Amino acid sequence: MTHLDSRGLSLSTMSDRAAKYYREGVDLLLSAWPGAAETLDEAIAADPDFALAHAARARLHAIRSELAKARARIASAEAIVAQRGTERERSHVEILSLAINGQSAKALEQALAHAEIWPRDVLILSLPLGAFGLFAFSGMADHDQARVDLCERHAGHFDADDWWFLTYRGWAHAENGNVAHGRALAQRGYDLRTNNANAAHALSHAMYEGGAHDEAEQLIANWLPGYDRTGTLHGHIAWHSALGALERGDPERALAIYADYIQPSVSAGMPVNVVSDTASFLWRLKAYGHTVPAGLWEAAAGYSRRYFQNAGFAFADIHMAIIAAATGDRAAVEQRVAALTGLIEAGSLAAGPVVPAICRAALAFAEENYAGCTRILEPVAAEVVRIGGSGAQREMIEDMLLLALMRSGEAVKARALLDHRLHRRPSPRDTRWHALLAA
Template identity: 35%
Template sequence: MAITDRYGLPVTTPSAVAAARFQDGMDRLLSYDAGAEESFAAAVRADERLAVAHAGIALVAVAQGDAATARAAAGRARHRVAGATRRERQHVEALSALIGGETARGLALVDEHVAEFPRDALLVNQAGSAIGFAGGRDREQQRAVFLERLAPAYGDDWWFQSALAFTYHEVDRFEESRRLSERSLEQYPRNANASHNLAHIYFETLDNDGGAAFLGDWLATYDPRASFHCHLAWHLAMFELHRGRYARAQEIFERDILNAANPRLAMIDGAALLWRFRLDGQPDAPLAWRSLADLAAKISRPGFVFGEVHAALAYAACGDDKALAGLIEGLRALDAKGHAIAGTVALPMVQGVAAFVAGDHAGALAQLEPVQGELHRVGGSHAQWELFEETMVACYLALERYDDATRLV
């Protein structure tokens, strides 16, 4: 009898153990739970030729910002997939393209693939993320449309509900997002993807007390080794910051973000939180900024511009002019190759940050104002990229341009 995953798709392996470990890794990855990498590795130990397990290892590495490991694992998957089913071969080819930075080609392969295999959840999940960071002007709507057309294939599936719910809160469909996320958690209480959606809904509806209470309780049982623990901790710190509880937000930063299991999110979320402290007039933290800058140097790569604009916060805040100059040159090189937003959106954001730190508020606005309507294109959520609008507000206030500040608040 052929072995299949829980979505009914064949998994080419003679080993029931390998298939079970692969399925466990899939569910852990889709729910942002700890242990996905270990489960995929156990699947490989049980059957070294299980190509989709190697691809799973690559996906975990992508989430961690470990490009070298991701490329190596994707290479092993391609090398071992020849004897697998056509579905698995197409899965590995599309994921390899997405992981390798060939986003347009990868998404085209995904579109063709899901027409026949819409329940290829790991591939659908990565494609949704790729759309979110591809720099499109309507990326949020694109992601929602992509998932909505697959909905009939998934029915009441707990992962798909949370994936679709994420796209809904990004386009202000908050009640639909809430309903799907709560239904997902009823079925799979460990799904951090769904809890993340609810955190966003609390944030966007200005319910900081409710968000803090919800996330505080949920994080109490969430494994801190999980790749996404850092980001949910950031959301909790944001709720505390908006409640005026800076000491509590600082405690969360030091305990759950600065030394988090996921170095990419530690850098991004840590920089975003410390920058808000700075905007709010809180005491600066030069040692913490230096730690974040060191993380950025390890995981930064020009193609991931969302990470780069956050790395710029760390470099500028700790005065690392050499690293900042290198980052800027990387964005210019990407722009010369035709990248959609590296030069037109990300570069002005970075230069605006540098001007702000130098105390040149007019210079910062000269960079940020022309791209204000394009900030969302770097990726991430409204809760993340609005940081740059908040920087503009600080500049307006410093320049006594109060009407402009009020417009953005």
């Protein structure tokens, strides 16, 4: 009997139990839902020679930044698939191995080629997609469009009720500016599988991009209690709610959400999320004129020292620099800038000069050198997209430029930027700032 995965592709296992747990485990992985690890472990226990189960488990280890475990597990998958596996499975395992072992450019190239032959191999198709996918972290300036193009290229291969594809297709469109269409797709994906953190995340992003801040907060308030705190996106989705509280001028509520769900001591999120969410929330809190309670920056710095010490991961680099700048560690920022400059000179930093520029601007802003911050950021503002992440995450850098313009007396430029933002996406905070400039 030939066993199939959840999208109809054959699996090299003779075990009914292994195939069943693999299908369930991959769907839990793709929905960022607790239980994926245990379910995939059941698949491996049922068939220790099931290469794809080992590969999916390796992918989950990598998502959690458990790199030693991920590399050991993918090595097991490679050894097995060389002896027992189809052409698709060998390609599948090889691509995951490339991604896990830091060869992201080659992994992206091969994932796209793989999708041309096996578009319904969703664990591979998922790799280029999302805010932290291979496209987002490729250094490309047009990665938002690239995700849309990839989804549309393969849309005909998916059923109209494929919850996973609807979620990522919707997120791609919303991030690329087609917000109404993206929201409708994400809503359909969410309705089909509500126990899907990626769908709740995609839908909240679409609402945010459309200026529906109250709806986004209500969605999260209703949905988050049903998502176990061990879920990898629990803290990050709460971060969106905290930003909503800041939008409406309620720092007390924002800080309560941060204390309960986001700060490093309570979050079970991926390290890249914990570092970026803590840095960006605390930066916004202070930049918007509120007090950061004693110890919060130091706690974020203490956590971040366990990760991303080596420069070269652009998205992490800028958040590490923001934490260092906020805690007065000028030397750490300067060391990171020097390391990033060396990588650029060696041709090995895909995102390019915008990364050290943002780090230097963050230091200037923290030191209240607002004119210096604007001189650094203005020339690279159009390149910020290269760092990856989502529009909501990158908005912090735009806020940095906007506030630096306001505080250095560049009112005309600040109003122009605010006018553009208000046209693109209504925001209570931008409306308040616009009124302040007009006074």
